[in-house]
Amino acid sequence: MVDRNGSTDIQFAIIGSAGDGTIAAGDILKRAMAGLGYKVIAFDIYPAEIRGFGKCISRVRVTTEQAYSLKRHSDVLVSLDDSYAIPHVGEVCDYGAVIYEASPIARLPEGAHITAHIRPTQLPYGLNQREISERATSAARSRNIVILGYLAGLYGIDPQAFRDVIAAKFERKAAIVTTSNTTAFDAAYEVGRTVFKLDQGSLGEPAPAKSGETATMMTGNGAIVRGCIDAGLDTFFGYPITPATTILERLAAELPRHGGRVLQTEDEISAISATIGAGYAGARAATATSGPGLALMAEMLGLGVMGEIPSVVFVSQRGGPSTGMPTKTEQSDLNMAVFGGAGDAQRIVLAPTNVDGCYRTAGKAFEMAEKYQTPVIVLLDLYLSNRYETVVPPAKNPFAPDLNKGLEAWRGDGDYQRYQQTEDHVSPRALPGEDGGMHTVTGLEHSELGKPSDLPENHMAMSAKRHEKLKAALTHPDFTICKRFGDEGPIDVGILGWGSTFGEILEAMFAAQAEGIRCSAMKVVMLSPLPEEQIAAFMDDCDAVLLPELNYEGQLANLISGALGRPLTRLNRATGAPMQVEEILAEVRRLARAKAA
């Protein structure tokens, strides 16, 4: 658990059945560790059922320096339900610990208890989870808290950090909930503290916080919310859909405090409609959904493009097509985000690669929507939306409050032309209520005046206008549209990536460099319009280019090879699970060997 250079790198995996409080336990654990100043990256996997059945896993990686992805091997596995945990025992590293229920209720056939599967190289810790909980609270419900107390005791982690989080977590519930859970925690802490320790190691100290910085822990969705608020979001319309729901919930709780308005509509169609309406009226407006919802919104987004109305749509991707795998992660809505809808309907598509990126991208999305008068789609995925990272919020608000090229920019004579052709293809935009700016927005193709017109040259010109204005986004101030990491100059293997997968890509790159492979990685944040020059330049440096993404078709690979016509190696995974660092590394090695040969 304490690695070579003495700094902490320990990954916990808590596995149980839905209803065991697995996810809640993981949540308390990561918050407590972050509270102690550790860097945390965490990701939960849970089934669609609310309770009763289905596997839940909460993985929490605690490090001194921020890690970029989860490890394949966990150092500690806690089983709240052996039937689900047993297949994962192999995930525990040598001299890693396996903590399990020592006295199950039901008679078990041979092999049904986890002790049958723990390797001699792993450390078994039997714990009477249920009994400790029942002793402390007369009910078994606190088993998930019990294992936390045990972990704290076992690894000498400050129990107060947990007590605080527990208190905070159950704040809105009856006081008894907090007290009984704390009792259970303390009881188990004592057990963990006094149990014979099979491994003498304890956690290394967290890195001291830089002065003035207070690191907090956020999910991708949490960072989106923070970004929205800092960017001055006015209205938000949403409809619950996994994994975007928490954006709605968080904004519903927080936006009103900042003068914004949130409404849960009856469906996605209504949500995007209201968003477009508010955008027309000059509000910074947004909605959030997932693939199926985006599909419903396609037509209305078309109106947004056609009417050149600012709007921001956050799309957290999940396994598709159709209802697909609502609780599994995937990067397969890229095509729909970039191309979806009727007609030539280009819009800006951004894809942050980590939680901190979610914050910046969210804010910048509003700047761009406003500045370039277009819908902006921000592509997340379940893995990024739900995973926790410790981030340091910027000291001062980095987002421009108002970039609207307003009526005052109208220089022409005669009637105000909402769609006037200009240098930068962006027309002055009057907002309802502004004198002298009256106009009509329509989904019909229209003239500069906004009057319906299907003249050939007009449609050509307007199409050009709607596409050309977006090019400026490629140089939008203070925003990373793509970025290169790792070795400079000529490269054996270059890795291109987008979205959440880039974390694994970075870890793989570091590993490859450690093995002496000249390796470099580039993340592409702006997917439409595509930063073709930078990508081309990067590919020039590389003998081989690898593009790992979580979909079956290789959607970004198609986009790039379509745009640049260059060869690249695809690594497509559509398993519903995040990419494995080892998978990427193996591919990098293969390409490096191929080059050497």
Added chain:
Amino acid sequence: MTEPLKPVYLEDKLKQVRGDGHLRYRSRSLPTWCPGCGYFSVAEGVTVALNRLQVPLKDAVVVSGIGCASRFPFFMDTYGLHTLHGRTLPVATGVKVANEALTVIAVGGDGDAFAIGGGHIPHAARRNVDITYMVFDNGVYGLTKGQTSPTSVYGFVTPSTPYESHDQPLNPLMMLLSYGASWVGQAYAGHQHHLSDMIAEAIAHRGFSYLHILSPCVTFDKTEMTYANLDIRVRDLPADHDPSDRLAAMKHAAATGHPALGLYFREERPTLGDGFADVATRAGRKTKTGAARAGGKKKTAKSK
């Protein structure tokens, strides 16, 4: 419980339960609803009802949308169709139009029905398509973990309405009565036997029957539509209520403080199927309109 309690003997009960044959309508796999969920009661009711009506498994189709309630088809051994959020009724209509012989049961939760699916209900009702629509109303979004729903009480605090919801709840019974549903009833998951009776009646009714089922969500609603609450609040429709009196029915439906259980409204009128039959005859030659009407009233063959 201090009421006199005579000994109950397991094997007598097992004989009764396993003997009557309603278990055959169940799937093999156990329902995945939260333990305590009212939907278990509905599931029990539907199997009992189908058994009572002797509907062959092959002729029953259960159609649902998205949501906890919509998992229902998975727990039946009949034909099932798990469609998209809110799109239950159009799909169910299609099934019925394609094969009049089928017993089509559409089910969904309050969100699926009255939020995203709300637009479809009036049309299914006025067409009087001969299907049964059961809404399991727990007044909350379960599958997305506890947000407010169209039937949630005013002032409901949920993750999406942390400062209380400020929307009035819909009154589904009033809606359906005004939409022109030809059979409207209400039951409660806590009253298993009455529920089974109502489901049987609803399925037997010829035309669009709407059964509203009050069904607590034990996971996300600890305060409003709980068993404890409903046990006290629910009452039976007065014995003298005349189910052909739509206005009287609406009066009862309006009294939401103490939801009344039972049959609110029933009328016999041509179904969508009759309409098709009528069109067919009109389109054809050599038939007298009158005969057509008579034929229209004839009950289309249901293999019940």
Added chain:
Amino acid sequence: MAEATHNVIIGNGSAGNGAAITLRERDPDSRITIITMSSLPFYNRYDLPRVFRGCHDWREILVHPPEYYDDNRITLRRNSRVIDVDGRSRTITFAHNEVMHYDQLLVCAGGRGYLPEELSDYYHLMHGFHSFESAMITHDALPQGGTLLMLGGDMIGLDLARTLIDVGYRVVLLANEYTFWPHRIEPEERDGFLAALERMGLEVVDGMHPVAIEEGAAGKPARRVLFDDGSDVDGDVVMPFYGLMPTAEFMLGSGVDIERGLLVNPQLQSTDPRIWAAGDVCQIWSEADKEYRFYYGWTNVRQMGEVAARNVTGASEDFKGVGDERLHVGKDGYIQSPFWEY
């Protein structure tokens, strides 16, 4: 294809491991499971005194590396306590409620330290030495250069005493009839042996009868032992060494014969043809002595495991106690015991 025979061994000590590897050699296809209550793989209990020489990581006293079990296709069940064995259905029930079937069962559960019932009220005031865990706890309780009050002695205790004295602790031995257990010594030899112990640096108190143990008063050592004559002695740690008694409770329901230990014939087979025993847990019929008797010491125990395993796999071999079991005083004037040779 038929299931491979499942040979289950209860106990992960030298008997159990001796049996396991022998079984593996003689029956390459069989399933072998070793069950142990400990959370550690097989370590050498005779190495436990090393804990007081600064060896605080159990990995250092493992007899085999953990991989050994996988390499030999031996399933090791740690933290697993057997609460019942049913000879009729040939099943084992674990404390964690799992039920396991066996074809042949080898009971090598060993023994635990015996504590005379008179002193049972004071158990919580004594320290143990039966496992790495308890040795560590004792180590932590014993201040550097502190005093150990050793009740009885016995060869395990005296072995520990040798080490403790060597690394600068003080050992007060309250000698009694168990002091040289399991050696059977003649009354006239006794004083000679006690003298030898004193030569080795132990402080021997003989003929005193402890009746109670107390926490030491403030400022005094942590423990105090009171004698029937009203006198007492102080020390930091009190450890009872009254020899071993077999760990056989879990076999009571199995239907096999038990007196103190499992009663087995010279082939180490119990009264249930599919249940065998080896090590400190079994009482072996000795035709010579016309009694059921115990055989102690690493060599004996290991030997028993191997013999049992061979007989399980078809051989019919009698166990004969190995080596000279007599205690004697060596040239250095110190006590020499075959039990210390391993």
Added chain:
Amino acid sequence: MSERRNRERETAAPAAAAPEAGGVWYSDDPRDIGWVKENIPCQSACPAGTNIPGYIQAIMEKKYGQAYEINREANVLPGILGRICSRPCEEFCRHAQPGNGETVNICHLKRASSDLKHVGHRITESLYGPSGKRVAIVGAGPAGVAAAHDLSLLGHDVAIFERESDPGGMLRYGIPAFRLPRDILQVELHNALRLGVELRTGIEIGKGKGQLPLAKLRKDFDAVLLSTGSMASVNLPLKGGIGKDDPDSIDSVEYGLYFLMGLHRGEKKTVGKRVAVVGAGFTALDCARVAKRLGGTEVTIHIRTAEEYIPVTKDEIFECKREGIRIKGLRSPSQLVVDDDGRLRGIEFAQNRLGGWRDNGRRQAIPIEGSEFFEPCDTLLIAIGQRTVNDYLDVKLELDRWGSVKADENGQTSRKGIFAAGDYVTGPTTIIEAIGNGRRVAAGIDTWLMGRQRRRQVVRIEPVAEPLRERGFDFIERQHMPTAPLSERNKALTNEVETGYDEALAATESKRCYLCNLKYQIDIDNCIYCRACIEVAPKNCIKLVEGVEIRNDGTYGELLETKQWDEVGAIWIDNNECIRCGACFMVCPTRCISITRNEFVTQDI
């Protein structure tokens, strides 16, 4: 709703049961009787059928007097049994099942009910009117006293004839005072005999002169009950010509039973330093402990088999050992070794090996040829068993092959009107068995005298509003009986070793009882199969059931479980696994789980 529910209950009503106000029902349905037998294992294991959960709940509610009465109803002498009972109940306690912890200290709670009841506590017994019948009982031991109590309660005139100067039999003459203080014995016997039982001590029945012939007794009374116990030692034939049938022929060798009886008659007894006791019963242990107190330094009990197989409680063995007594197994004495002037030097034993099981559930031991060895000792006490004597009989009674009087389950011997009970019939057993048998025979005598059975056993089923326990109780440790310090024990033969529970200890221990007489049942008519109860169950006690095994006697056997939804006919509580924690009751959404108290009561017919 509850109205709707009632309707269904009506239809569910079985013919067997009969109603009573307040929701209480009485049933003689074999399934209900079977349930009580199966689900209250402690009560079933008690030869006297004591309502154990009943009295423990009373103690929990601090109603000690009531607890005492519940005991008296079944076992007549709670204060005595609370001390020296062999506790067949405790090994069957559900709390002792794997994973449930340690058995409830049932016996010591019984003692608590007697110790803690108010001084001048009022004994409540519903008396029957005088029957005009007269019954003579021979022998005032446990069986005789129990029978006397019941018969007098049933309205008969009872006279007990006792050879010794005081009543009690083995209680008084066998068991040492440090286990059973004599004042307690006195009070308890008095309570049992106070209903006008005429006690005639110092009278021996027999054909000898000065003795009262049985024939006369039979003439003067409507019925005679023989309960003279097994008051003779089984002889130990030893090689070497000495003490073939009478080891007393040399000093310092004596039969344990006579040793104890002499001691309790007031004779002076002494022992040497090294005392050997041969035998494995309570008598052997008592001998050893007495010897220790009389100054024996090295007291050893030699047994033929092994500790595991001897018929005494573990506590008793443990206390023995604490007092410094050693137990050595697998040996049979083969001969006494005596020096020339006839003084005992020691015993020669043969090494044993274990044999098969005897039909009384005990192990056999087989001596091994040529395995003899010598053990020195100064005193030898032999307590290898007791036998009945009936050479005194002047009336011809049929005997069985062991020479005991033949009697049917009602105690009726071959001679009408002459009954027999207790160890006298069964051979040496335990006090509680003797009492149980005495009471059964008393019922038999009553039926015979009155010409019909007057009482029967039925199940009383009473609704209980809510769970009486909480899960937390199950984790309370077993409260051990406080004992006098070793130093105190040897000071006097009369110093009681076990000092008894105080109120606090009794309260704590009583909480541990699962109250197995509570029956948790799911009303299938209102169950919606939602499994909320299963989720909260602390054990594997609530099951998805497709059927149930029904035994020939009409009682229930195993539940047939299924995990297949379309096979699940019922969700049912397996009361054999249930620990009565009430979790399911609290959580059921349709409140279809009921609790009833099910217990045996005797009804007049």
